[in-house]
Amino acid sequence: MGVGLAVTGIIIALAGTVTSVVAATQEAEAAEDAAKAEQQIALQEVAESARAKRRENERQNILDRVGFLDSGLRASEGTPLAVLVANAGEREKEALDIERFGNNRATLAGNRARSAAAAGTNVAVGRGLSGLGSASQSGASLLSSTDIFAN
Numbered sequence: 216m217g218v219g220l221a222v223t224g225i226i227i228a229l230a231g232t233v234t235s236v237v238a239a240t241q242e243a244e245a246a247e248d249a250a251k252a253e254q255q256i257a258l259q260e261v262a263e264s265a266r267a268k269r270r271e272n273e274r275q276n277i278l279d280r281v282g283f284l285d286s287g288l289r290a291s292e293g294t295p296l297a298v299l300v301a302n303a304g305e306r307e308k309e310a311l312d313i314e315r316f317g318n319n320r321a322t323l324a325g326n327r328a329r330s331a332a333a334a335g336t337n338v339a340v341g342r343g344l345s346g347l348g349s350a351s352q353s354g355a356s357l358l359s360s361t362d363i364f365a366n
Contacts, residue, residue, distance in 0.1 A: 225353050232346020236339045243335015250328035254321045261317020265310050272306035 279302055283295045 246331035254324035257321035
């Protein structure tokens with residue numbers, strides 16, 4: 216009867232190990248999926264933010280030209296043109312900064328996705344090895360406490 220309980224215990228331990236490994240794998244997949252979703256959201260947000268900034272820049276560039284024309288200056292040559300070009304360049308730099316920041320955020324989310332997958336795999340392997348080690352130890356104890364292989 217003692218041997219039967221010990222074998223049952225080993226089987227239950229192995230089943231628990233399998234369940235633990237499956238759970239760790241599912242947790243890793245969920246974390247990876249969440250990070251990938253965050254990456255996609257970041258990419259969509261940066262694209263929209265950059266588009267909005269460029270629309271705003273275009274409106275401001277038009278207002279700048281209108282301002283020069285209202286003052287009687289010709290905005291197509293000389294200092295007024297240089298000012299328009301410099302302002303437009305600074306505004307475009309702001310839009311590029313928005314894109315760079317957003318792309319960095321998306322890259323970080325992608326890195327988190329890869330890290331989550333790797334960590335989950337490591338946890339699953341660790342749990343599996345730990346469970347198998349415990350079951351092996353229990354089996355060895357069972358064998359040494361019984362005379363199964365005695366002549």
